[in-house]
Amino acid sequence: MSTRSRKPSEAAPTRLGALARLPVFFDLQGRRAVLAGGSPGAAWKAELLAAAGADVAIYAPEPSDEMQALLARGAAAGTLALHARPWAIDVFAGAAIAVGDFEDEAEAKAFRCGARAAGVPVNTVDKPGTCDFIFGSVVNRSPVVIGISTDGAAPILGQAVRRKIETLLPASLTEWAGLARRIRDAVLDRLAPGPQRRAFWEAFADRAFGPAPAGGDEADLRRLIEAVRTGQSAAGGRVTLVGAGPGDPELLTLKAVRALQSADVILFDDLVSDGVLELARREAKRMMVGKRGARESCAQDDINALMLKLAGQGKHVVRLKSGDPMIFGRAGEEIAALDAAGIPVSVVPGVTSAQAMAARIGVSLTHREHAQGLTFVTGHSRAGTLPETLDWAHLARPHATTIFYMGARRAAEIVARLEAEGMAPETPAIAMAGISRAGEAVWRGGLRDLPAGIAGLPTGAPVLIGIGAVFALARMGRDATPVPAPRAAC
Structure with a gap:
């Protein structure tokens, strides 16, 4: 059977989904930030604002031990100044940002009104109804900075996302980003916009996820700039x-x-x-x-x-x-x-369907008590039929696992050929449609019932077939839909 041919076609880009919040990065270098409150939570916000370069004015009549400890050790950047009095309407003059930590909802509303009257964006800790912006979890590889928000729905989830990202980004990324900043002007001056610049920065990014930069890396990168400019580098198509x-x-x-x-x-x-x-x-x-x-x-x-x-x-x-x-x-x-x-x-390389199927049903394809061999077979030749060169006697061996890709339409022929070589009709078999996708479905039964089992699977989804003793151990994946085996005829 032959299929019609079509030409490659361009797919429209996917539309950007709705955003709960607009992620932005606010420049606070040398700018005044107002913080009202002296709690441990307020101390963390003060340290965060100062780390971004802000001059933080803290209004707290009774600062907590954590706040006093922060003031004693200082921040990584910016400045911290304690005013041991409550906030008042005059504190917002010249401020770029305002943060308040209050137990009382009415005071939080008053703080927001005062900040808004002065044209200052405001955040009130744990009171989203009086916030112009919110803080998220931060991954700090400055100048690479990643902010994570769940729009207040699940802060612990945001922290879990941060931890996952932390494991993916080496600490040396800070050094590479600093190096990128130093050579950026040379890239803009020497390389044309478009393919040249992208070729250079892709080569740079490949290095940035490796070891920390060494002494000669900057000079090497400047040589790469010239190689890309003159077409001598391999950074082409x-x-x-x-x-x-x-x-x-x-x-x-x-x-x-x-x-x-x-x-x-x-x-x-x-x-x-x-x-x-x-x-x-x-x-x-x-x-x-x-x-x-x-x-x-x-x-x-x-x-x-x-x-x-x-x-x-x-x-x-x-x-x-x-x-x-x-x-x-x-x-x-x-x-x-x-x-x-x-x-x-x-x-x-990618995860092939057989691996994903084995994981979903909890089966080792090479379980040492049931299978001493594993074979991947295509059920679809160039002519659209079963390949003529398959060694059916080999595939019918006991104590082996066989996986058929693209074999759903040839299931009856597969069963007939295997049984003709002596494979028992009750040999465990499995067929899985849409592996790891929404609507995933799985059928499990004996070899003889394989064609009927596949017929009960959702149409249109890719189907993988597994045959061998190991599939007697299969357990249905948590999200899979089991398809019952057909009843034997009376």
């Missing part, structure tokens, strides 16, 4: 084959996310989920080059030609493939075409 995993964006590797964030153009398959595409650089052009069984698909030659054309224009092309690019992803054909044209190509 290139292609990255990226594994998008089975659908859940949380299964992407960090390296995959970095590739998506640096892409000029993304060529993606039908099976790539919207959640994965959401992680891409917003300015990147997205082009669907759909490849899916029994549907209109782009010819592989057209995809190859498009990659060559775009990379030849100096662009970073990300070829985004469902699962892992090196497992039934035609990566070999694409790599060969790129190598022949002298286009640099690299591969970022």
